[in-house]
Amino acid sequence: MRTHSPLVGLALILALCAPVFGAEGETAPPAPGENAPPDPVTLLSARDYLDNNDNGDKIEVTWCLSADDGGGAGDVLEYRIRRSSGPGVAGEVVGTVPAGTTSFLDEGVEPGEAYYYDVAAFDGGSESAPAETGPVTGRRNFFQTSRLPVLVLAALFFAMVLTFTRLAQRGANLFVRRIPGLTAVEEAVGRATEMGRPVLYVPGIGEIDDIQTIASLTILSHVAKITAEYETPLIVPTARSVVMSAAEEVVKEAYAEAGHPDNYSPDNIRYLSDAQFAFAGAVSGIMLRERPAANLYLGAFWAESLLFAETGFETKAIQVAGTANVSQLPFFVTACDYTLIGEELYAASAYLSKEPKLLGSLKGSDWMKVVSIGIMVLGIVLSLFGVTGFAGWFFTQ
Amino acid sequence: MRREIPLAITFLVGMFMLVDFFVPHTRVSAVGEEMKQWGTIVIAASILLGIGNLIRVHSKKIARRNTGWGYSIVCLTVMSVMLWFGLWPGERLGPSPLVGTIAQGSYFNWMYMYMDVPLQSTMFSLLAFFIASAAYRAFRLRSPEASLLLIAAIIVMLGRVPLGQLMTKGLPEKATLPWLTEAIMTYPNMAAFRGILIGAALGVMATGLRIILGIERSYLGGEK
């Protein structure tokens, strides 16, 4: 729908220009060889850029072609657009467009300032008399209307998350189905303890601003509490400095909470390298030399995923992986013992801790899926009846 | 106060960035841009935290003569040398374009091009071997689901190489391996990934909301 407005504008311009084209035959063509300036443009107008969502720094200038462009002497080369602050003031050239063009978008105006525009046709030697229009002012917009659907659905989603969180806090019994990969995390840690070997926990190679990393740190806190109790060493290699320091805080805290602050060893939370494959190589080295019996890869992973999973398999470790990076899931699924697929990574933290805040989010996401399916089905049904505008409403930018 | 101030700031900053998406007004987006810039600077400033950790872990290893302490010397030495090449203020050494710069032809650039790049891309290429061994041991017709995985993988693998094209040459177009490959990639693959994407996106948004509202603090440690 948004796309319609320029079309309407174009139709309007064409309609307005039509009489000028019709009148073209009445102007006497200049004699050949005579270097008269071209005829001026007509019906010049300028207005705040139609798109509702700009920031007030654009003004659109439109006109109808000079009679010498295409017809007449046919010698127009280009149009020069000038901008000034007052009527009749000589302005600076803000743009030139080739012959045959009837509009120009000035993207460099100061919002709120009044401007005048001159447009003159130029034939290589001389300029036509300028046509002038104004004043026109670029208006700033405070809301990007094309993004309204995003706002509406995000608000709905947040309302659901917060409602469910409140419910969970009041002790409502919110059911969450069992996630098979999850129990495997605890089993894996248990087995490492039995074997007296360390647990390796890789929180991905994402930066701390990646939500997968945050989800991973939440699970890390849970895992650290178990290893603290079992007195099993927990090795956490990281590829980002900030993730390393956050992991240190999380693990230290978890050990303190579990009542074993002395078991915490800062040397086991390690920064290795920001470089993807330097990190991958160094983690492989840890697997081969320190022989962890359980490898947990939870967070954001890229191509290094398979390098970890295959090296870990070679050391006969139990491996549990989880990531929302779709392109890496196939490798984890084939090479690890259990894999948390996509959203299961986020659900995992809720399931493990049974904390109201996490349960609330999980429930909110679930019902948002129902809403999404509803919108989709409605779109499909409507399209059966030839109504396509509904899906179009979601076309945002 | 230790608790409330950072939570309040987190809330304000988070909400501002959220609102920024919907407001095209310059005043808002300029501040948003500036804050994004700050974010990258904070991250860049943090790198010393990591390097400090690296130095601590390896120096301890060397001091205690733990197994492999020799390699720790390699790691720390090469790091110091490269830092010196990259950061040493040039004027103190006289007009030397090879040190204190990262331009092409400097020692720093040589080390990057002929040590870092080949080592990393070779490690990357190890995946060619691992993809084969993973396929061999994991692609078993163990269950109906595993069989689907296996069959889809085999069709696509064949459809992507000339040999696969030859195998079904002459068949009608919609029975050839390359066509089947495209069909699998375009339909089941896309539908599945779209579903995973939607689910994961909701997880991202919910977690983001919790962080802004200060409900999620576990990443800071010291939650309770």
Add this chain to the structure above:
Amino acid sequence: MQVTLIWATLAAILTLAVYSFLYKDNPFYKFAEHLVVGVSAAYYLVIYYYNFIDPNVISPIFKLEFGGAPIRILGMQWWMALIPGLLGLLLYARFFPKIGWVSRWALGIYVGGYSGLEIAPVMQARVLDQIRGGSLPLVVPHDPSTSFTNILLVVGLLGTLTYFFFSLKHKGVLGVLARIGIVYIMVGFGASFGYTVMSRISLLIGRVDFLRQVADSWIQWLAT
């Protein structure tokens, strides 16, 4: 002998050292592994310094005149550069137990900001756009094959979304849909796996080609 050939030979040796890992862990690999960790750590520190810290913090504060000309448009003054600089410094407060808690401020603000930044675009690109992409007409007049593939896509998306529905046990209709979802997911994973084989092997071919070039250069050099 050319300097480049010496460097390239070093790169070739390092390449082989990494491949020796395929046989088993060995001193050559350990050497290469520690080398690349050292080199890349130095690389990142130097690059971060030149690209972020120097132009955005050091230069505006120390190299330009204090209180001098604005360093950026839109009225941002030189002292604005102090904010990210200070936030970056705050991260290091954790080494001083008494004020360690302020390091959480920087982290909280940073993570909060990025969470807010992410929410709306994720909603747009990974939820709304995907739903829109999934809303396909099930009956396309005069085009049975498009109708068929559209049905395939819609059913797959519904199934996958159902699989990620955690609030109810997967029984009955839900069970059937979740089962369909798993089928799609497995086919999708198999296909992606098979699809990636080719590019991983291309990487390996690239490295082998590099080794061949180095060998060629040596032969040429020995011949002259």
Add this chain to the structure above:
Amino acid sequence: MGLLEKFLQIDRRWIFLAIAIAVVVPFFLPMGLPVVVTKPVRDLYNAVDAIPPNSEPLFISVDYAPSTIPELDPMTLAVLRHAFSKDIRVVALTLDPAGYGLAERALESVAREYGKERNKDYVYLGFQPGIAAVVLGMGTDIKGVFPEDAYGTPLSEIPMMDGIRNYDQIPLLITMASSGVIEAWVIYAHQPYGARIGAGVTAVMATDYYPFLDTGQLVGLLGGMRGAAEYEELIKHPDAGVRGMDSQSVIHVLIIVLIVLGNIAYFGSKKRSQEAKEPAA
């Protein structure tokens, strides 16, 4: 332990060895497996082929970084060979700073093969920062965006650039891209100016851009090493692409054979022992 069990627990280093052999051998003994040419590749080939010799030049934008050399270098070389062998003039440029040396290397080496002269048969414009600005700018005035070539010669002094003003004088522009640059060419050159764009991309990216072919936004598309091999097949000059295809075919089949053997062994031994030794995936 029977033979089948032994095969199940085969040391994976044998698999590694087989892969290594499969990659290295075709380097020395090219098998020359026939390559079937697909439509997107043939379309691009035809578009290049239709450019008249010694007239308006083919533009090639080398928009990739060193990490994708194995996939994209062979394509660039094949297209350059095609052009030079038919005396089609070439103008090369890059929008990726890392592509500067790569473009130069490819251009110079193929030009030498065919005895072509710089600034007469081909021009190298070098790198300009700002992707969208460059692509849009070329729509109005190429010489405004690239006032001089990569070696400092003003374009106005290069005879072969006479009259080459904007996309109207470019019969075809091919971007060899390892990133989203390809979209910039489509959005800022094809959409507003009607430029004819062809592309070469990595294998992983190729699926994302097939839809652009249907809509005519791309004239043709080369995807990964296979695309390069098909192009080499069309110009009858097999090189790294075709050689790589031999390795690719052998390894793909090798993996499939391994999977099949693994399954036979798995079911054979399962029948005997009735218990799976493998952990579940």
